[in-house]
Amino acid sequence: METIQLEIDGKKVEAERGTTLLQAARKAGIEIPTLCHDDRLAPFGACRLCLVEIDRGGRKRLVASCAYEVEDGLVVKTVTEKIVKIRRMIVELLLAEATTGPLEVLAEKYGLKGSRFKGDEPACFLCGLCVRYCAEVKKKDITCFIGRGIGREVAFPSDLARSACPLCRECLPLCPSGAWYSLYLKGYEGMPEEAGPRPGA
């Protein structure tokens, strides 16, 4: 593996070619917030919390560090005024959907007491961790996204759940919004006894 050098937040960092800015930063002890990232899964780039500023020959732009590969001599800033503003807005948008552990930590970090947006019922962040874990790690493709735009949802079709879900429950702790657990339970509604124990039982 070829090792290359770059600069993150003023710190010289070494990284292997083909790895991402997020991996390089974390290896160097620089924390970048994420909600949709998991090392076991392909980069998704959906939560946009991990945006960082890259500077290539004076041309600055924001990229998702979970998906952007390291480049030799790249200058990276993980915290700027603009980045903080963006992260704060993203957390505020999500706070209107649900308040859970990981989000509360982020809310406190960005000084948010609540959200200016009115929430309805606790909702899913659509980070896709459950969907992608099931597809990429378990190779099952049981949970899925349906719909698009503001009508996008995660679905756990009960017929698929009954016939193909291995009941590994590894998806349950991945969920940052808490919405997955109730959907998971719903997928088992009306299931016959012989299908096995209900999750949480």
Place this chain on the structure above:
Amino acid sequence: MAKLRSASELKKFRKDILAGRDPARPCVTLCLGTGCLACGGEQVHRAFIDEIARQGLVGKVDVRRTGCHGFCERGPLAVVFPREICYLKVTAADVPEIVSETLVHDRIVERLLYQGDDGKKIVHENEIPFYKHQSRVILGANRLIDPNRIEDYIALGGYSALAKALFVMTPEEVLDEVKRSGLRGRGGAGFPTGKKWETTRDAHGETKYVVVNADEGDPGAYMNRSVLEGNPHSVIEGLIIGAYAIGARHGYVYVRQEYPLAVANLTVALEQARDLGLLGDNILGSDYCFDVAVHRGAGAFVSGESSALMAAIEGRVGEPRPKYVRTAISGLWGKPTNLNNVETWANVPAIINRGADWFGDIGTAGSKGTKIFSLVGKVKNTGLVEVPMGTPLRRIIYDIGGGISSGKEFKAVQTGGPSGGCLPAAHLDLPVDFEALERAGSMMGSGGMIVMDEGTCMVDTARYFVQFLSEESCGKCVPCREGLKRMLRILTGICAGRGRPGDIDLLEELGEVMSEASLCALGTTAANPLLSTLRYFRDEYEAHIQEKRCPAGACKELIRYHIVPEKCQACMICARSCPAAAISGAKGQVHVIDQSKCTKCGVCLEVCPSRFAAVAKISGKPVPAPVAAGTRIQGKK
């Protein structure tokens, strides 16, 4: 059909087609694009066939089905050759007269001609103001071609640019010609086409793809549709030339399933090109092999984004991915893929035939060639307009479009579709090119142009586009999905009179974050309709929020209808027309609208005789208390 095996065989084929045609023989070309079909074009065509048979003219006159001529407002259109007499709004009932008068006796049917505001009749299409100010490099051939007959395209010199590219030019020379021409992508972003081609050409790997993006989906836009429907070979020829320059052997056309005529005509065109050896192995007898497959899109607007489009062709959900490695380098199945819009490809044959210098002479310093716009909204002459880049908005809207149709004042023009913005009257002299539009806070986009008059509420316009995008975003990234959701709620609230102080600041803050943080171009431009209306029409937002007043009188929840007692003549017309039975009154008595029953449809205002003008639309002010039941009208005993 025998395959053509050389450039000279193509030439001979063309010569034979032309030799078999008598230029003096009468021919009716009928626009049967989607617009004219929708207003009865098919019946007119049927009537011509029947009438020609009835009058014993079979074999003496021709009828040609063509694609869109552009002047959709006055369709169905018929042009009678050789004199090129242009008839507008033709119905089946007009056909016997056209056949006996024009086809048999070469006399003009005056009543079907264009009539200018000065009352003067105009015989020829190109003298009608709508066409006179245009430069129809791409659209011009539509009126001469039956899209289901490749002979019509070849008769006009079709595929000669391909022959030139294959036999006279190297792929490098083709690439260089396109680069020198200054052609930029017509799909929205305006990326230099030659540079894009070069990236794919130079990218690592043997297998490369070229793609036509025909996923046009902007509200009110139908330029790509009309090019594909009316002149599919121009796109196919451009694609083959591009593929030759890039070194690709496979191509795709990604076209909306909702464009059935485009899909059908494209499919026929591809078959005919294959039959003639213009597609497939050893094109025109050369060493070059290339073929094209049609992929029908399932109707997702976001699939027009390049990485989403390619995911859809691969059979995955049409959803953008972070494009840090460009599709030009890693696109379809990870292979270098060059994607261009329909109109971009259609420009290529003309550039190869007429040269980069010819193309470069049209347009402005940074934006070369012509651009097609679909001119719609509150304008007299709606239709497809092709003008040189740099043409001022005023010429398009007034000289070509004929000005505002409603008799009201111009208020704004929306360009660039949902990613674009609204420009006010102060920008009417803006030359339309990529840079100028962007500086003004809008964009070229793919060429949608929606004209709005004073009766259009700009807050409601922003709300409309935000709603469109909130349904058409893929919903993957947080800023776009959640941002649009919140934006839509706030804007809906403002239009309904629930706007609060601070809403504007919050909207601006949201818009800024969406523009900077979203994953793809749909998200980064999604706030443009909001931000541009805030930039030019902030006072309208403030009126909605602070005074609960809609200055355009368009937001239903902020308006009330009121009958002014002093003006009411008790004619009963409004009371009888009200579908909600909300108007009370009798002969001689002032009519009164029951506000609790009124649905604000506005019929009372429309039907009240203008000499009375007794119905008023009120916004931002309380409705005067109703007069007592039975109050006698004034001026009558």
